[in-house]
Amino acid sequence: MTNAPLNNDIDAVWLPFTANRQFKSDPRIIARGQGMFYYDPQGRELLDGLAGLWCSLAGHGQPRITEAVSAQLKELDFAPTFQFAHPKIIKLASRIAAIAPAGMERVFFCNSGSEAVDTSLKIALAYWRAKGEAHRTRLIGRVRGYHGTNFGGMSVGGIVNNHKAYGQMLPGVDHLPTTYDRARQAFSKGEPEYGANLADALEDLVALHGDTIAAVIVEPMAGSTGVLPPPQGYLKRLRELCTKHGILLIFDEVITMFGRMGAPTAAERYGVTPDMITFAKGITNGVIPMGGVIAANAIYDAFAQKNDWQIELFHGYTYSGHPVAAAAALATLDIYRDEGLFERGRQVEAWLADAVHTLKGAPFVVDIRNCGAAAAIDIEPAAGAPGKRGHEAIRRAFFDEDIVLRVGGDTIALGPALVAEQAHVERLVDGVRRVLGRLS
Numbered sequence: 001m002t003n004a005p006l007n008n009d010i011d012a013v014w015l016p017f018t019a020n021r022q023f024k025s026d027p028r029i030i031a032r033g034q035g036m037f038y039y040d041p042q043g044r045e046l047l048d049g050l051a052g053l054w055c056s057l058a059g060h061g062q063p064r065i066t067e068a069v070s071a072q073l074k075e076l077d078f079a080p081t082f083q084f085a086h087p088k089i090i091k092l093a094s095r096i097a098a099i100a101p102a103g104m105e106r107v108f109f110c111n112s113g114s115e116a117v118d119t120s121l122k123i124a125l126a127y128w129r130a131k132g133e134a135h136r137t138r139l140i141g142r143v144r145g146y147h148g149t150n151f152g153g154m155s156v157g158g159i160v161n162n163h164k165a166y167g168q169m170l171p172g173v174d175h176l177p178t179t180y181d182r183a184r185q186a187f188s189k190g191e192p193e194y195g196a197n198l199a200d201a202l203e204d205l206v207a208l209h210g211d212t213i214a215a216v217i218v219e220p221m222a223g224s225t226g227v228l229p230p231p232q233g234y235l236k237r238l239r240e241l242c243t244k245h246g247i248l249l250i251f252d253e254v255i256t257m258f259g260r261m262g263a264p265t266a267a268e269r270y271g272v273t274p275d276m277i278t279f280a281k282g283i284t285n286g287v288i289p290m291g292g293v294i295a296a297n298a299i300y301d302a303f304a305q306k307n308d309w310q311i312e313l314f315h316g317y318t319y320s321g322h323p324v325a326a327a328a329a330l331a332t333l334d335i336y337r338d339e340g341l342f343e344r345g346r347q348v349e350a351w352l353a354d355a356v357h358t359l360k361g362a363p364f365v366v367d368i369r370n371c372g373a374a375a376a377i378d379i380e381p382a383a384g385a386p387g388k389r390g391h392e393a394i395r396r397a398f399f400d401e402d403i404v405l406r407v408g409g410d411t412i413a414l415g416p417a418l419v420a421e422q423a424h425v426e427r428l429v430d431g432v433r434r435v436l437g438r439l440s
């Protein structure tokens with residue numbers, strides 16, 4: 001038994017993180033992309049305000065990536081990485097290791113940010129077992145953290161809407177408090193002065209859980225919850241406390257790695273070296289799914305087996321280190337290097353910071369934050385209908401202002417590609433200003 005063909009009926013698709021029924025009554029279709037712009041099926045040009053979904057850092061339609069992908073398809077379309085390897089994945093791991101913090105040179109590949117996070121949590125648990133400290137099984141996330149939608153990442157994540165339909169989370173998970181305190185930080189420019197002390201909550205968790213904590217995972221800059229910059233000194237303090245209590249520190253850099261922070265990694269920007277870094281999104285400029293975990297050499301070394309035929313980590317995905325994704329990633333890293341995009345992130349940061357804070361005083365604006373080449377505007381929620389104004393903002397931006405905006409709840413997030421010019425940034429912010437002016 002099969003269903004009758006639906007004949008290109010939009011009803012067949014179930015979109016992620018979308019109000020599907022409303023969407024289908026008035027769809028926002030993106031048919032083409034080039035540089036800073038998308039185009040709808042009728043050819044209307046739309047400014048891309050979030051580099052896809054934080055991933056297309058070099059803009060859309062980069063010919064060098066297209067060529068690398070098509071050449072790779074002709075040469076080697078797939079090869080397993082369980083018990084085998086191919087040349088591009090070896091080269092790519094070395095290239096990533098070269099831009100990672102010192103002493104972090106072991107790269108495990110997967111296919112998304114969610115997989116990268118779950119991989120890092122599994123490595124943390126397996127590491128302690130390999131070290132003879134199998135009692136370290138607890139994982140600590142943070143309120144308002146976003147670490148993807150698989151069970152591990154969802155559990156350490158701290159966004160209530162992402163939890164509430166899914167019953168029990170992973171056992172043994174606890175959370176640090178959010179770094180966000182509107183009363184003390186509202187309208188701060190860049191990293192807020194207040195809040196380094198919020199890392200000290202880890203001492204309370206250690207007092208509660210003793211030596212059973214395996215790892216702490218945080219986003220250095222929390223992007224998906226609405227661009228929460230780390231308070232000045234917070235990450236250093238967290239590193240000190242993790243080291244003091246023998247806890248692994250994982251930086252989830254799925255958004256922040258590859259130039260968004262004006263540096264290869266947020267770890268480098270803040271001068272704090274974690275034990276693992278997760279990455280995804282920007283690694284292939286969003287062209288082909290890929291993610292991964294960069295582990296400190298000492299973590300990898302702890303997995304040495306007594307017998308050389310024994311597998312040390314029973315984990316991986318069929319498409320871990322896919323050759324076509326690896327080819328896309330190598331071409332992407334070449335573009336980032338040749339066009340100096342990591343440094344250019346600093347320039348986009350300055351333009352965005354100047355422009356976005358001019359929205360203070362616009363209708364419904366209750367806070368504005370910026371950090372790296374990213375910014376967010378919090379809108380006052382409509383009475384009794386949280387999320388409604390945010391939803392209206394996406395639609396007005398798309399249909400009235402020719403802008404593709406990212407909104408989570410009642411927060412507008414801006415994160416243009418790192419190839420953006422000042423005029424793109426200003427157009428984006430002016431469009432947001434007009435959208436705010438028309439919200440009901």
Ligand SMILES: Cc1ncc(COP(=O)(O)O)c(C=O)c1O
Binds near residue numbers: 113114252
């Ligand atoms: C910090 C962070 N971790 C993990 C993820 C999940 O990545 P993916 O959607 O590729 O699974 C995201 C996605 O936005 C993210 O921002």
